[in-house]
Amino acid sequence: MKVIESRTRVRYKETDQMGIAHHSNYVVWFEIGRTDLCRETGFSYRDIEKRGSLLVVVEIGCRYRTPFLYDDEVVIRTSVREVASRSMTFHYELVDSSGEIHATGFSKHLWLDRETRKPVKADAEVMRAFAPFLP
Amino acid sequence: MKVIESRTRVRYKETDQMGIAHHSNYVVWFEIGRTDLCRETGFSYRDIEKRGSLLVVVEIGCRYRTPFLYDDEVVIRTSVREVASRSMTFHYELVDSSGEIHATGFSKHLWLDRETRKPVKADAEVMRAFAPFLP
Amino acid sequence: MKVIESRTRVRYKETDQMGIAHHSNYVVWFEIGRTDLCRETGFSYRDIEKRGSLLVVVEIGCRYRTPFLYDDEVVIRTSVREVASRSMTFHYELVDSSGEIHATGFSKHLWLDRETRKPVKADAEVMRAFAPFLP
Amino acid sequence: MKVIESRTRVRYKETDQMGIAHHSNYVVWFEIGRTDLCRETGFSYRDIEKRGSLLVVVEIGCRYRTPFLYDDEVVIRTSVREVASRSMTFHYELVDSSGEIHATGFSKHLWLDRETRKPVKADAEVMRAFAPFLP
Numbered sequence: 001m002k003v004i005e006s007r008t009r010v011r012y013k014e015t016d017q018m019g020i021a022h023h024s025n026y027v028v029w030f031e032i033g034r035t036d037l038c039r040e041t042g043f044s045y046r047d048i049e050k051r052g053s054l055l056v057v058v059e060i061g062c063r064y065r066t067p068f069l070y071d072d073e074v075v076i077r078t079s080v081r082e083v084a085s086r087s088m089t090f091h092y093e094l095v096d097s098s099g100e101i102h103a104t105g106f107s108k109h110l111w112l113d114r115e116t117r118k119p120v121k122a123d124a125e126v127m128r129a130f131a132p133f134l135p
Numbered sequence: 136m137k138v139i140e141s142r143t144r145v146r147y148k149e150t151d152q153m154g155i156a157h158h159s160n161y162v163v164w165f166e167i168g169r170t171d172l173c174r175e176t177g178f179s180y181r182d183i184e185k186r187g188s189l190l191v192v193v194e195i196g197c198r199y200r201t202p203f204l205y206d207d208e209v210v211i212r213t214s215v216r217e218v219a220s221r222s223m224t225f226h227y228e229l230v231d232s233s234g235e236i237h238a239t240g241f242s243k244h245l246w247l248d249r250e251t252r253k254p255v256k257a258d259a260e261v262m263r264a265f266a267p268f269l270p
Numbered sequence: 271m272k273v274i275e276s277r278t279r280v281r282y283k284e285t286d287q288m289g290i291a292h293h294s295n296y297v298v299w300f301e302i303g304r305t306d307l308c309r310e311t312g313f314s315y316r317d318i319e320k321r322g323s324l325l326v327v328v329e330i331g332c333r334y335r336t337p338f339l340y341d342d343e344v345v346i347r348t349s350v351r352e353v354a355s356r357s358m359t360f361h362y363e364l365v366d367s368s369g370e371i372h373a374t375g376f377s378k379h380l381w382l383d384r385e386t387r388k389p390v391k392a393d394a395e396v397m398r399a400f401a402p403f404l405p
Numbered sequence: 406m407k408v409i410e411s412r413t414r415v416r417y418k419e420t421d422q423m424g425i426a427h428h429s430n431y432v433v434w435f436e437i438g439r440t441d442l443c444r445e446t447g448f449s450y451r452d453i454e455k456r457g458s459l460l461v462v463v464e465i466g467c468r469y470r471t472p473f474l475y476d477d478e479v480v481i482r483t484s485v486r487e488v489a490s491r492s493m494t495f496h497y498e499l500v501d502s503s504g505e506i507h508a509t510g511f512s513k514h515l516w517l518d519r520e521t522r523k524p525v526k527a528d529a530e531v532m533r534a535f536a537p538f539l540p
Contacts, residue, residue: 023162147305151420151422153422180341206309287454294430329466
């Protein structure tokens with residue numbers, strides 16, 4: 001299982017009045033990780049959409065252990081957890097620069113045809129590029 | 136089990152290039168529901184924080200069925216699912232104005248002391264106000 | 271000059287670690303006002319896009335006087351300030367429920383053809399509907 | 406005049422149904438630039454707040470020329486434009502990796518005492534660190 005690391009910093013905008021990064025941002029950070037993992041396969045998600053597919057989110061989950069604070073570096077560790085002909089699940093760990101896990105989560109996706117918005121089988125060429133990332 | 140209904144409309148800012156409301160907003164809409172449920176108890180969440188407690192998020196989950204589009208009305212149906220001495224779980228249904236369910240989700244929370252940021256037992260007076268909302 | 275009032279509440283997500291609503295949200299609240307003003311003309315902005323035009327933002331400005339806090343009601347007072355054949359400027363006042371002004375701002379927009387993304391003259395039928403709102 | 410460069414990529418979350426980065430994100434990107442410029446002075450904005458001052462936003466403006474698309478790299482060029490005893494104005498250029506300017510903007514700020522939330526003179530030690538960045 002290949003893990004892709006992305007890095008971002010907690011923006012002031014992402015803090016809330018508890019003085020920590022608001023929990024909804026974790027879901028957005030997951031998306032950064034997904035984008036970077038796609039890019040690593042050789043098919044950026046931008047290209048995947050241009051080829052006619054959408055990878056829509058059908059489920060997400062996140063467990064929060066330790067908050068991130070403003071300006072903290074967030075390391076997003078993304079991997080592919082499950083693959084089926086029409087769906088795909090990503091797994092995420094959010095760690096700090098010392099490697100301590102702050103949160104874990106997943107997102108489950110379905111392949112849709114971009115025009116009809118109906119579920120379709122994954123683009124075979126794209127899936128070949130994902131092969132080295134599959135569990 | 137008492138269910139509180141809140142209403143919001145999908146903002147243009149909340150759409151993404153798929154032409155639908157981005158999935159991370161659902162978590163923010165849940166929070167609107169939670170805020171409104173607290174207000175209904177007589178203790179607004181703003182008051183709860185002033186009294187010295189924080190209700191931090193320790194887990195969230197959301198299942199997406201049908202997208203919301205720009206300017207759609209989103210009806211947030213919020214209820215309390217589980218209560219323990221130190222934690223609380225809310226359940227959410229996001230429906231449209233016809234009552235069709237677009238998504239369901241939950242958020243699990245822990246009570247923290249606002250100063251020490253350590254887990255504490257729920258504020259007894261607040262919990263009495265929540266009593267009619269408990270399952 | 272007709273002024274349209276919209277109402278929203280400061281979401282927890284919209285606060286930052288200063289304990290106030292983050293300034294970037296004001297721009298999003300302006301958009302709520304714009305959406306509501308369009309709806310009042312009889313052409314919702316959703317319809318306007320379906321008819322083939324986009325009203326893109328080319329400039330924004332905002333002056334901040336008094337912060338909004340979590341759960342405060344924000345009243346958005348939106349009006350059309352200037353209209354030309356290819357552009358339109360909206361003006362905004364953000365007031366609280368007592369009528370006190372917390373911020374003022376504007377957004378300048380250009381009409382684009384949705385397909386070519388080139389500047390075009392405003393849709394004549396839409397502009398007729400806007401007539402009662404023009405300064 | 407010293408210019409600090411920061412880099413970010415347009416997140417999927419930051420796109421809207423026009424298929425471009427939503428204009429409100431530019432204001433958030435400005436803040437990334439501001440954070441990085443502060444860090445370069447030796448006083449991170451996190452430290453500045455800890456020392457007891459807040460640099461609140463009193464005015465923003467942005468002019469949009471060319472949109473950014475999903476996954477585009479955004480280069481934020483930040484500089485200090487004006488300094489007075491109690492205020493400070495930053496200027497921003499958002500360019501792409503080829504150097505083409507997509508947007509320009511500014512933000513004007515006031516120094517507040519973190520406890521009283523009253524306007525104060527800038528922290529002298531912090532301003533000494535900013536000296537090489539002043540126009």
